[in-house]
Amino acid sequence: MSTICLIYGCTGQDGSYLCKSLLEKGYEVVGISRSSQPDKKKLCQIGIENDLKILTSNLDELEIVQRTIEKVNPNYIYNLSAQSSVGLSFKKPYETYKSIGSATNSLLEACRLIDFKGRIFFAGSSEIYGNTNLPAKIGSNVEILSPYAYSKYQSYLQVRLYREIYGLNAVTGVLFNHESPIRDNTFVTQKIISGAIECSKNKFFKLNLGNINIARDWGWAEDFVEAIHPIIHAAKLKDHIICTGKLTKLTKFIDLSFKYFNLNWRDHVISNEKFFRKKDIIISYGDPKPLKKDLNWEAKIGVKELINNLIEHKLQNQ
Numbered sequence: 001m002s003t004i005c006l007i008y009g010c011t012g013q014d015g016s017y018l019c020k021s022l023l024e025k026g027y028e029v030v031g032i033s034r035s036s037q038p039d040k041k042k043l044c045q046i047g048i049e050n051d052l053k054i055l056t057s058n059l060d061e062l063e064i065v066q067r068t069i070e071k072v073n074p075n076y077i078y079n080l081s082a083q084s085s086v087g088l089s090f091k092k093p094y095e096t097y098k099s100i101g102s103a104t105n106s107l108l109e110a111c112r113l114i115d116f117k118g119r120i121f122f123a124g125s126s127e128i129y130g131n132t133n134l135p136a137k138i139g140s141n142v143e144i145l146s147p148y149a150y151s152k153y154q155s156y157l158q159v160r161l162y163r164e165i166y167g168l169n170a171v172t173g174v175l176f177n178h179e180s181p182i183r184d185n186t187f188v189t190q191k192i193i194s195g196a197i198e199c200s201k202n203k204f205f206k207l208n209l210g211n212i213n214i215a216r217d218w219g220w221a222e223d224f225v226e227a228i229h230p231i232i233h234a235a236k237l238k239d240h241i242i243c244t245g246k247l248t249k250l251t252k253f254i255d256l257s258f259k260y261f262n263l264n265w266r267d268h269v270i271s272n273e274k275f276f277r278k279k280d281i282i283i284s285y286g287d288p289k290p291l292k293k294d295l296n297w298e299a300k301i302g303v304k305e306l307i308n309n310l311i312e313h314k315l316q317n318q
Contacts, residue, residue, distance in 0.1 A: 002027070002028040003026075003027050003028065003075045003076070004027070004028045004029075004030060004072060004073065004074040004075050004076075005022050005027045005028070005029050005030070005074060005075065005076045005077075005078065006030050006032065006068075006069065006072050006074035006076070006077045006078070007019060007022075007029060007030070007031050007032065007077075007078045007080065008032045008059060008077075008078065008079045008080065008081035008103075008107070009032075009078075009079065009080035009081030009082065009123075010029075010031025010032060010033065010038075010043075010052065010054060010080075011031070011033055011038050011039055011040060011041075011042055011043060011054075012042065012080060012081070012084065013042060013084075013180055013182050013183050013184070013221055014080045014123060014175075014178075014221060014224075014225060015031070015078075015080045015081070016042040016043050016045075016046055016048070016182060017046065017180065017182075017221055017222050017225040018078060018080065018225050018228060019031060019043070019048055019051075019052055020046050020048050021222075021225050021226060021228075021229070023048060023051050023052065025229070027076075029051070029052040029053075030052065030053050030054075030055060030072050030074065031052050031053070031054040031055070032054070032055055032056075032057050032058075032068065032081070033054050033055070033056060033057075034056070034057075034058045034081075035056065036056045038054055038056075040054075041182075042182045045181070045182050046182065055068065055072070059079075059081060059099075059102075059103035059106045059107055060098070060102075060103075060106070061106070062106050062109055062110055062113075065106050065107055065110040066110040066113060066114055069110055069111065069114060069116060070114060074118060075118045075119075076118055076119050076120075076121070076232060077107070077111070077116075077118060077119070077120045077121070078120075078121045078123075078228070078232075079103070079104065079107055079120070079121065079122045079123065080123045081099070081103065082099045082100045082103065082123070082151075083095060083096045083099040083100065083148070084184075085148070085186060085187075086127060086146050086148045086149070086277070087186075087277060089146050089147040089148035089151070090146060090147060090277065090278060092147075093147035096147045096148055096151050097147065097150070097151045097154075099151075100148075100151035100152055100154070100155050101150075101151045101154040101155055101158070104122060104154070104155040104158050104159065105158055107120070108120075108158055108159065108162040108168065108170060111162075111168055111170070112162065112166050112168060116168070117169070118169065119169040119170075119171070119232050119233075119237070120159075120168065120169060120170040120171070121170075121171055121172075121173060121228055121231065121232045122155060122156075122159050122170065122171070122172045122173070123172075123173060123175060124152055124155065124156050124172040124173060124174035124175065124239070125148070125149065125152040125174065125175060126174060126175065126176040126177065126217070126241075126243070126284055126286060127145070127146060127148055127149035127152060127281070127284075128142050128143075128144065128149050128152050128153040128156065128174070129141070129142060129143060129284065129286075130142070130143025130144065130145050130149070130281055130284075131143060131281055131282055131283050131284065132283055132284050132285055132286070133283065135245060135285055135286055135287035136241060136243075136284075136285070136286045136287060137241065137286075137287045137290065138174070138239050138240065138241060138290070145279040145280070145281060146277075146279065155172070156172050156174070156239070159171065159172045159239075160172070160239065163237065169237055170237070171231060171232060171234075171237040171238065171239055171240075172239045173227065173228055173231050173239070173240055173241075173242050174239065174240070174241045174242065174286075175224055175242045175243075176216070176217040176218075176219060176241070176242065176243035176244070176284070176285065176286045177216045177217060177218045177219065177284070178218070178219040178220060178221045178223070178224045178242075179218060179219075179220065179221060179306060179310065180220065180221035180222060180310075181309070181310060181313035181314070181317075182221075183221070188209065188210070188250070189218070189253065189310070190310075191207070191209065192207070192209070192253060192254055192257050193257055193307070193310045193311055193314055194314065195207030195257075195268070195269070196254075196257040196258045196260065196261060196263065196265075196311070197261075197311065197314060197315065197318075199258065199261070199263055199268045200261035200263060205268065206268060206269075206270055207268055207269045207270065208270050208272045208274075208275065209254075209269060209270070209271055209272065209275060210271070210272065210273075210274075210275030210276045210277065210280075211271065211275075211276050211277070211280055212250045212251055212254065212269070212271045213249075213250070213251070213271075213282070214249070214250050214280065214281065214282050214283070214284075215247050215248060215249045215250065215282070215283050215284070215285070216247070216248060216250065216284050216285070217243045217244055217245065217246060217247060217248075217284060217285035217286055218244070218246075218248055218253070218303050218306060219242075219243065219244045219299050219301070219306070220299070220300075220301035220305075220306050220309070223299050223300055223301050224242050224299070226297070227240075227242045227291065227295075227297045228242075230295035230296070230297050231291075231295065234294070234295060238294065240290065240291045240294070240295070241286045241287060241288070241290065241291065242286075242291065243285065243286030243287070243288050243299070244286075244288060244299040244302070244303075245285065245286060245287060245288035245289070245299075246285070246302065246303065247283065247285040248303045251265075252303075253303065253307065254269055256303070256304055256307045257307050257311065260307070260308065260311050
C-alpha cells in the first residue's frame with residue numbers, strides 16, 4: 001500500500017517544491033486547491049503538473065476539511081496554504097488571519113474529531129520573532145509587527161496546544177526567508193533580480209525599492225523544503241526553525257545582483273519612502289544549530305549561489 005501525502009497549498013512556491021520532493025521519494029501526492037481550476041503555473045515550471053492529483057477544497061469550513069481528510073485517508077498532511085505576503089496583510093488583515101489562523105484551527109480540529117493518527121506539518125514564519133539581535137530560536141521572544149506575523153504566531157500556538165493537550169502528531173517548521181525561480185514577482189528579491197537584468201540592458205532604468213537598510217537570513221526554497229522531511233518523521237515531534245543562520249544586508253543582496261552584470265547598484269537603485277512598510281523588521285536571522293544537532297539538516301546553498309541561480313534562470317527563460 002502506498003504512503004499518501006495530502007498537501008494544502010500545493011500550487012504555491014513551497015507547496016510545489018514539496019510535491020516534487022515527495023514524489024521523488026516515492027509517495028503518492030494529493031494536492032488541495034481552493035479553485036476548481038487551479039493555477040498550475042509553478043507546478044508546470046518544475047515539470048510535475050501531471051504527477052499529482054489535485055482536489056478542490058478549502059480550509060474555511062470544518063465539515064469540508066473533515067470530509068476531505070476522510071476521503072483521501074492520508075498518512076501525512078502538510079499545510080502550506082496561506083496568504084503569504086507580509087505587505088498585503090496590512091491591507092487585508094482579516095483575510096490574512098482567516099487563511100492562516102482560522103485555517104490552522106479548522107485543520108487541527110478536523111484531525112482531532114476524526115482521531116487522525118498520521119502526522120501533520122504546518123509552515124510557520126520567522127516574522128513572529130520581529131527584530132532578532134541574536135539568532136532566533138524556538139523559545140525566543142516574540143515581536144508581532146504585522147497582521148501576517150500575528151496570524152502565524154496564533155497558528156504556531158494552536159499547533160503546540162493540539163499536540164500537547166490533545167495528542168495530535170502536529171508540528172510547526174518556522175521558515176526564514178527562502179527564494180526560488182518560481183517565487184512571485186511581488187517579493188523584493190525578485191524585483192531586485194528583474195531590476196538588475198533590466199539595468200544591464202537599459203543604463204537609464206531606475207529600480208524603486210522600499211527600505212533597503214534591512215538584513216535577512218535568505219535560503220533556497222528547494223533546500224528548505226528538504227528540512228520538512230526529517231521534522232515530520234522525527235521519533236519525537238518538535239517544532240524547529242528552518243534557516244541558514246547567515247545574515248545578509250539587503251544592500252549586499254542588491255550589490256551581488258548588480259555585480260553579476262558588472263554594474264554599480266548605486267547608479268540605478270532608489271530607496272523610495274512610498275514603498276516603506278508601516279512597521280518593518282530591520283534584522284531577522286535564525287539559529288540553525290538545533291535542527292543540525294537533532295535531525296542532521298543544514299542549508300547547502302548560500303546567498304551568492306542563490307542570487308546567481310535566480311539570475312541565470314530568469315535569463316534563460318526570458
